[in-house]
Amino acid sequence: MSTTHGLIGKSVKRVEDRRFITGHGKYTDDIILPGQTYASFVRSPYAHAKILSVDTNAAASMPGVVAIFTGADVENVNGVPCGWQVNFKNGHHMKEPKHPLLVADKAKHVGDAIAIVIAESQAEAVDAAEAIVVEYEELPAIVDASKAVEDGAPQVHDSAPNNICFDWALGNPIEEVDAAIAASAHVTTLDFVNQRLVPNAIEPRAYNASYDQYNDKYTLYTSTQNPHLIRLLMCAFVLGIPEHRVRVVGPDVGGGFGSKIFHYTEEALLTWCTHKLRRPVKWTSTRSESFLLDAHGRDHITKADMGFDASGNITALRVKTYANLGAYLSTFASCVPSYLHGTLLQGLYTTPKINIDLVAVFTNTTAVDAYRGAGRPEATYLLERLLDLAAHEMNMDPAELRFKNFIPPFDGVTQPGYQTQVALQYDSGNYHGVLEKGLAMLGYEDFRKAQKEAANNGKLLGVGFSTYIEACGIAPSAVVGSLGARAGLYEVGHVRVQPSGKISVYTGAHSHGQGHETTFAQVVADKLGLPMEDVEIVHGDSEAVAFGMGTYGSRSLAVGGSAIIKSLEKVIEKGKKIAAHKFEANPEDVDFVEGRFVVKGTHHSAPFSDIALRAYVPHHYPAGLEPGLDFSSFYDPANFTYPFGCHIAVVEVDKETGKVQLTRFVAVDDVGNIINPMIVEGQIHGGVVQGVGQALFEGAEYDENGQLTNGSYMDYCMPRADDFPMIETASQVTPCPHNPLGVKGAGEAGCIGSTPAVVNAVIDALWSGGHKVKDIRMPLTSERVWRAMQQ
Amino acid sequence: MQLTGNHVVEASPAKVWALLMDTDTLARIVPGVTKLEKIDDTTFKSTLGVKLGPVSAAFNGNLQMENVMEEKGFTLKIQQNSKVGNASAAIEISLTPLEETKTAIAFNGDVKLSGMLATMGQRLIGGVANTLSKQFFSNMEKELLP
Numbered sequence: 001m002s003t004t005h006g007l008i009g010k011s012v013k014r015v016e017d018r019r020f021i022t023g024h025g026k027y028t029d030d031i032i033l034p035g036q037t038y039a040s041f042v043r044s045p046y047a048h049a050k051i052l053s054v055d056t057n058a059a060a061s062m063p064g065v066v067a068i069f070t071g072a073d074v075e076n077v078n079g080v081p082c083g084w085q086v087n088f089k090n091g092h093h094m095k096e097p098k099h100p101l102l103v104a105d106k107a108k109h110v111g112d113a114i115a116i117v118i119a120e121s122q123a124e125a126v127d128a129a130e131a132i133v134v135e136y137e138e139l140p141a142i143v144d145a146s147k148a149v150e151d152g153a154p155q156v157h158d159s160a161p162n163n164i165c166f167d168w169a170l171g172n173p174i175e176e177v178d179a180a181i182a183a184s185a186h187v188t189t190l191d192f193v194n195q196r197l198v199p200n201a202i203e204p205r206a207y208n209a210s211y212d213q214y215n216d217k218y219t220l221y222t223s224t225q226n227p228h229l230i231r232l233l234m235c236a237f238v239l240g241i242p243e244h245r246v247r248v249v250g251p252d253v254g255g256g257f258g259s260k261i262f263h264y265t266e267e268a269l270l271t272w273c274t275h276k277l278r279r280p281v282k283w284t285s286t287r288s289e290s291f292l293l294d295a296h297g298r299d300h301i302t303k304a305d306m307g308f309d310a311s312g313n314i315t316a317l318r319v320k321t322y323a324n325l326g327a328y329l330s331t332f333a334s335c336v337p338s339y340l341h342g343t344l345l346q347g348l349y350t351t352p353k354i355n356i357d358l359v360a361v362f363t364n365t366t367a368v369d370a371y372r373g374a375g376r377p378e379a380t381y382l383l384e385r386l387l388d389l390a391a392h393e394m395n396m397d398p399a400e401l402r403f404k405n406f407i408p409p410f411d412g413v414t415q416p417g418y419q420t421q422v423a424l425q426y427d428s429g430n431y432h433g434v435l436e437k438g439l440a441m442l443g444y445e446d447f448r449k450a451q452k453e454a455a456n457n458g459k460l461l462g463v464g465f466s467t468y469i470e471a472c473g474i475a476p477s478a479v480v481g482s483l484g485a486r487a488g489l490y491e492v493g494h495v496r497v498q499p500s501g502k503i504s505v506y507t508g509a510h511s512h513g514q515g516h517e518t519t520f521a522q523v524v525a526d527k528l529g530l531p532m533e534d535v536e537i538v539h540g541d542s543e544a545v546a547f548g549m550g551t552y553g554s555r556s557l558a559v560g561g562s563a564i565i566k567s568l569e570k571v572i573e574k575g576k577k578i579a580a581h582k583f584e585a586n587p588e589d590v591d592f593v594e595g596r597f598v599v600k601g602t603h604h605s606a607p608f609s610d611i612a613l614r615a616y617v618p619h620h621y622p623a624g625l626e627p628g629l630d631f632s633s634f635y636d637p638a639n640f641t642y643p644f645g646c647h648i649a650v651v652e653v654d655k656e657t658g659k660v661q662l663t664r665f666v667a668v669d670d671v672g673n674i675i676n677p678m679i680v681e682g683q684i685h686g687g688v689v690q691g692v693g694q695a696l697f698e699g700a701e702y703d704e705n706g707q708l709t710n711g712s713y714m715d716y717c718m719p720r721a722d723d724f725p726m727i728e729t730a731s732q733v734t735p736c737p738h739n740p741l742g743v744k745g746a747g748e749a750g751c752i753g754s755t756p757a758v759v760n761a762v763i764d765a766l767w768s769g770g771h772k773v774k775d776i777r778m779p780l781t782s783e784r785v786w787r788a789m790q791q
Numbered sequence: 792m793q794l795t796g797n798h799v800v801e802a803s804p805a806k807v808w809a810l811l812m813d814t815d816t817l818a819r820i821v822p823g824v825t826k827l828e829k830i831d832d833t834t835f836k837s838t839l840g841v842k843l844g845p846v847s848a849a850f851n852g853n854l855q856m857e858n859v860m861e862e863k864g865f866t867l868k869i870q871q872n873s874k875v876g877n878a879s880a881a882i883e884i885s886l887t888p889l890e891e892t893k894t895a896i897a898f899n900g901d902v903k904l905s906g907m908l909a910t911m912g913q914r915l916i917g918g919v920a921n922t923l924s925k926q927f928f929s930n931m932e933k934e935l936l937p
Contacts, residue, residue, distance in 0.1 A: 043906075044906075045876040045877055045905035045906025045909075046877075046905050046906075110905070110906065110909075110910075130874040138905075288907060288910065703913065705903055705905070707909035707913070708909070708910050709913040709914070710910075710914075714911070714914075715914060
């Protein structure tokens with residue numbers, strides 16, 4: 001297939017940005033349907049409370065009210081499901097308490113929905129919701145996952161004793177790991193919290209559900225990352241509607257970061273309501289609701305021990321983690337701390353013995369699920385903090401310690417993939433390369449000199465490293481199926497060549513900021529030798545796209561792009577047959593070169609558009625060949641992809657105030673082949689900012705009653721442009737050996753690599769001033785850093 | 792969230808006690824009270840408005856006096872509900888005679904906020920409570936003027 005056209009690898013400007021930056025994007029909240037009604041919710045102000053009574057009488061007679069439904073009305077409707085089954089160590093299924101569309105008996109977190117009010121206008125819905133009187137009996141709440149498992153702790157669900165959803169272990173037998181740790185010359189131990197984060201997509205969640213009774217057809221507009229998955233979960237598990245009666249559209253979506261993967265109760269409830277009312281029902285989350293209801297990220301409490309021999313080789317890693325799942329199991333909540341976290345604990349290192357012991361716990365808090373990186377940032381944070389701390393404790397250089405322990409380079413083609421101790425087989429890697437490049441960009445030796453000089457002058461400079469790996473391109477269906485996934489994770493790519501030779505591409509991946517309309521068009525135009533304007537990328541509509549699994553886990557290009565390539569190959573193969581007929585040649589003698597079908601060794605050639613027209617006007621056509629040029633393909637990846645990289649942070653810490661200033665950030669990422677370097681760099685920048693946000697600024701804070709005390713932008717600190725130096729990025733390219741584009745994925749890399757680099761840099765700065773601090777709890781506020789220096 | 796404070800007023804414990812036990816006076820001196828209705832000797836129904844930073848709330852609820860010790864003190868149990876969340880508190884109030892016409896009034900208790908009040912107002916409640924208690928005592932002093 002031709003790749004000489006040269007669009008692949010070019011920083012083409014994003015075609016979708018014109019509509020976004022001029023305010024012409026079309027989001028769910030922009031959609032107003034004939035007969036539109038609006039919903040508002042009554043939500044529990046308590047984290048844990050019995051609902052004694054719900055009085056809707058006054059509200060029902062208020063102006064504009066169309067209907068009110070409470071928990072009693074949906075008691076016989078299923079709750080929203082979890083998409084991944086993890087089993088207890090003893091083989092029993094995880095606990096899956098019902099997550100009802102509205103709660104009738106007991107509220108289990110602040111914001112749990114008790115009633116929905118539907119009215120002619122948004123204002124009338126809000127007013128009526130406020131007039132509903134709910135009588136509660138407040139119960140003691142539990143917030144901390146490690147305390148929730150203790151006897152006597154408040155119970156979130158009766159069906160989950162000690163609040164345990166499941167326990168789980170992975171890796172080498174614990175006895176072997178214990179023995180290896182005990183025999184180690186040095187053991188570095190870290191007790192730490194990977195704090196809870198609020199996803200903060202700029203567009204709040206919004207849904208608009210309608211029902212056409214004359215055609216028995218539902219339409220749900222939803223701000224989602226995966227419309228087909230929502231349709232599958234909602235139809236099959238919640239409402240029991242045949243999926244051909246339901247169209248789900250995810251129009252323009254203003255950011256997801258994972259939080260819009262999941263099937264939320266409101267999606268199903270609005271769809272249920274529209275059937276009852278025969279009128280469209282819309283709900284757009286307020287920002288306060290977003291803080292309380294969009295599934296949060298992280299929230300691990302971990303103790304980890306890493307053993308080393310006398311020369312600094314890692315001997316073993318032992319991890320004990322409590323993962324807070326919140327009050328209900330969100331769609332992928334169960335796999336994030338287990339299969340997306342435990343499986344990454346090999347990192348880039350040859351650690352021979354690894355064991356993770358995990359307890360996944362219910363608490364009276366917002367549900368926790370995938371958030372940019374999903375499990376892999378937690379694994380990376382754990383490993384990279386241990387590595388830098390061990391270097392301090394053993395008085396070794398943190399870069400040297402890494403070089404000593406790196407898995408040697410392997411390309412996955414002539415050399416086999418690397419089999420880890422924790423189930424995965426890495427595809428290809430050159431880990432020395434990214435660290436060497438990072439050190440060169442930083443000017444490492446000069447930095448260490450400057451750091452010493454600064455320390456002599458009473459200034460604290462620090463450098464922190466993070467050499468990360470992630471499992472992306474999610475995911476080979478058979479593998480994830482064997483691990484408990486309740487769906488396949490292939491992707492669909494449909495290429496429809498129009499009679500004029502223009503191309504419509506239908507992808508099951510969904511763009512909510514990633515730039516698919518540009519990148520995918522680059523790939524298709526490049527492969528067909530066409531200008532990009534001749535290619536349209538269609539996504540997000542279950543009625544237009546045959547099927548799809550959506551966008552998360554840095555999968556769109558690696559899996560969705562590969563499906564499109566499969567269809568392009570079919571288009572070209574058929575085109576060759578049509579061209580061969582035209583020139584009275586053998587199809588084997590026809591090449592496709594830079595947009596033309598050429599008979600080898602002749603001057604006979606036809607442009608792509610000519611062959612396309614012949615396919616649709618088949619007057620002179622090969623016998624037995626179907627007309628048309630239209631192919632759909634499913635691509636199921638052979639393996640995950642494994643992007644990796646090296647992030648280095650430089651910070652200055654103010655001795656008097658503890659304030660941390662990030663002065664440099666170097667990111668060398670290997671995401672395999674790159675289609676659009678500008679988009680990759682943008683993804684890295686965005687990811688780094690979110691990762692640094694966790695290190696320095698962000699964190700959801702609950703009080704002991706389960707109240708989120710920083711649920712607004714007054715109190716929840718987001719990273720801002722002026723907190724950052726220019727991020728210095730570079731690429732290394734180690735192609736993925738098992739997909740046709742050789743791509744690995746770039747969406748999460750920045751967020752996975754950056755967090756530990758920054759925390760390590762602050763710790764390094766403190767050690768340079770003689771403060772031998774092991775850990776500071778994130779976010780590293782001035783106060784926390786200052787207090788650490790006073791110890 | 793813990794609330795503590797004290798204040799010395801120029802009046803005897805008996806006078807202060809009488810004032811605290813009088814519903815109409817109490818309605819005048821407690822900041823934000825728009826309605827105070829006595830249900831029985833120790834129970835009141837109230838309507839009050841409080842502004843907590845960005846959140847303004849109209850509360851409806853009960854005030855309940857417990858452990859009443861004549862001229863010495865009582866525990867005030869508060870349960871107030873609003874559209875933006877609820878507040879509950881148990882506050883011990885004690886009167887200590889200092890001189891014949893001076894009384895030290897001390898309060899100590901725990902306030903729990905829920906819902907939007909907790910999310911938006913937690914950080915501000917200390918300052919707001921401080922202001923409200925100052926207003927309360929200054930109102931009380933006005934009432935005690937001869």
